[in-house]
Amino acid sequence: MSIDPQAAFPDFVYQRPDLKKSETAFREALARFEAAPDPAAAAAAMEDIDAIRAHVATQYNICYIRFSVDTRDEFYREEKDWFDQQLPATEAWRADYYRALIASPHRQALEEQYGEQLFLGAELSIKTFRPEIIEDLQAENAGTSEYTQLRGGAQIEVNGETYNLSSITPKEQVADREARHQASKAKWDWYLEHQEKIEGIYDRLVKLRHKMAQTLGYDNFVALGYARMNRTDYGPEAVANFRRQVKEFIVPIAARLAEAQRQRIGVEKIRYYDTAFRFPDGNPTPVGGRDVLVDAARKLYDGLSEETGEFFRLLENRQLMDLEAKDGKAPGGYCTYVNDYGAPYIFSNFNGTSHDVDVLTHEFGHAFQVYSSRKLKPMEYAWPTYDAAEIHSMSMEFFAYPGVPDFFGDDAKKYFYSHLESAMRFLPYGCAIDEFQHRVYERPEMTPAERNATWLNIAAEYMPHVDYTDHPFLAQGGMWQSQLHLFGMPFYYIDYCLAQICAFQFWLKNEEDHAAAWSDYVRLCEAGGSMGFLKLVELAGLENPFEDGVMEKIAARVTERLDELG
Template structure:
């Protein structure tokens, strides 16, 4: 492909009927291949067909995310919500043909066993009987995204969205923090009925799909959808136990120290995002200046990262600043036929702007590093491993933080590391909440909210919502988009955080060795399972008893508890 910029990337709604006919023709070749070379060629042709669909979807989704009010791309997103699920049958038929191929052993030698392990896990994740439920879930997910992207929060005569209100929740004036946070949560309270209804319907749809596919509940199907080939709910439960035992106490000490620093009698929900009495660390300079320093940072970090960041800029593969109508949050996705990632975020003047430039860049650097991996399943690893690249990049870029934060640099280091410790209990709370919900799908809204209150008591006992009736009812979870759109994803951040901590410690000891290991991990893409990639990088398995405590013990002294 020519080196054109993203605004000129061509979007065409895929002709699924034509592509399906082509796919089925190649599938016959794969099934009847007389030689292994014929079988491998068929796999590569199937990759190309699927890449065409993925490319169109991702270009459309990015442009829709940038402006959820764009009529054309909103309609395209709705079209994909309805029609994309049918391509799941293509994937299942393809995987079955791979597993049944008389050339399986030779194909495995060519592409590795991860393709076949993934195929086995995925075989029972789709049948035509669940097509309507998938379509309905997609539409609900889009509705949720549009609700949040279109949020209008009035405060002091001005209108904010969910991204632009965040800086006001971090100002030194406590009363102004309370007003901003209250205004934000009032928006959620005003939309509570619909938010709860959307999730209730999603739970029932996903449960119905699980039952139609022969599962007891959605948990097993959810894990299969996440392509987890070498661990299950028991290992995850044991990991959460380690976080409860060893990280929750550290987090609680951090919250108590924050209360003392701020000089308040009780740490209220509107105090949590405000870390220091003289203000949080904030990036210094305009968005253009921030990107310019990021360019310098990545050129100095390594030749690979410097060249890659220049590509992102020259080809306009980033949309970074918050604006009205833009979907909240941040992500990185991959446009297959152009072999380019894309970074989406919402700069709002907080330290999160820099976290996005490092975190999402880590994702982008990984997928670009493995862009030549085949089959296309190997461009990305599973989410658990993918988050290692992003979270580790946050630490690899520590030496350049002074260029972003100037006099706030030390505050940033403390805030970032303590934030990682504080995140782990929350991530586990989100994960256990989802397990409880999908194991008890007949709960009503009050029952789900009660479960969230239990999770808060277990993992986040510092929370004080006593002057906010909405949050006191156990509704905070309704602000977490992953719970709606990507079930069981959130624990992946926690697993990856323990791995990223290890890269940070390795980097301090021997940067060259740690960086080489990181690049090797990035280039491996999704060619191995989570635990195999952890081993490849020379990291310890976060599921093993004692690993969480050992890593925490090596880092906790830096927090000066």
């Protein structure tokens, strides 16, 4: 199949990969690697293996993007189902390759050439797969897709109008309290209506993951989940200590910010339909729709650096962004990478709120990073592990501050405040999601009702300042069921919290010396996944977010700035 490396996304060729043919080529390359007489021959075989794996990944990602853009598209829905069934078998390829890497007589020379991270990751990865779990992996993929399709097809009626889970959001942020109550109630009514189905999907996923963990020799899914996240330099104990510090230092600040919000908007108590409404005259709102925001982003990235300006134009010219919310489109936002075309792709759901700017700049950070490290070898190094990857995206939100006046006009100051405030208030929620996952997978036998009760207890510790009792679904502890990561990416969510502490540091450094901060950021992007999380943090000149005292110090400085803006 011919690949045009400059093609626009609509012209990307999709063809279901012939996995039997790919596996034959892979096995031949692996045999050459194992028989390689010297490191150069081994490296050449590794490049061939990368090319085969990258081609399969390319076709999967083209399919996934087109499925996400329209979950009703019958062709790509069927193709996505096919990948869900077939891709787990390719885990055996990777496991065999990683075992060969670890056992290679040329390992020392290859480590000197590529660095140790490939081998550390390989040692961890082979503990996450055996052929016996292929059917369970297929079922796991199917469950995640079922949840995505269910949410993507949501139809929410409010006052005679129909919304999806993305387009309902602006209605939850209007100044009229009763109007936002109606919108928010309608959204959570949809979850209540589909609660049994959602809880059934999650229950199957939890039990599947626990079964796979036991098959692989783990007590439960927690350790397997960490290994699947490729966490080579920290474990659950470090994360628990991070959550402890959030409870100690961030939760009181979040409570004070919530009280300030309550007083600002003039309500007796913050109800579930008040949480997203931050200012009495309305939340900061972008000055225009997609075209206006793209023009403002182009101006921002032209001014930020030569490389970001050129890269943004590449995204535009090759149509590598789908930004607006529409019927049938999967909710949320992401960035992925189409290997053979050397093309990052940004997916989001603009809905006329400040989140449009957040997600555009956030996903641009991911895209800029993977494009900066696209030529690194092996292919594992194109992306860092998820925890480090979120540093690039969340820090880019802060580097984008010079563009805020063009994005928001007279609402710029409100945006600066709400962005910082939301970042602080996100940390308790993110940690609540993470602690919930640990509890769930430590006790996989819990019933759905017990999981909901567990969420209520955890939320009371991290978010005591919000009253969810006004809606039956939320009152029984169902809020977690709206969090996609719990279904498709277990143990991912804490990565946003770790990265947020790092992003705050980039913001503070940038205010003191932009040139130095930007140089550190670009160096981090170019390193891709060639190091583990903590070494990348050190490379970027950042403090370790796990260390006692770091969070407390940063929280104090952010609070000072919020007081100034307030």
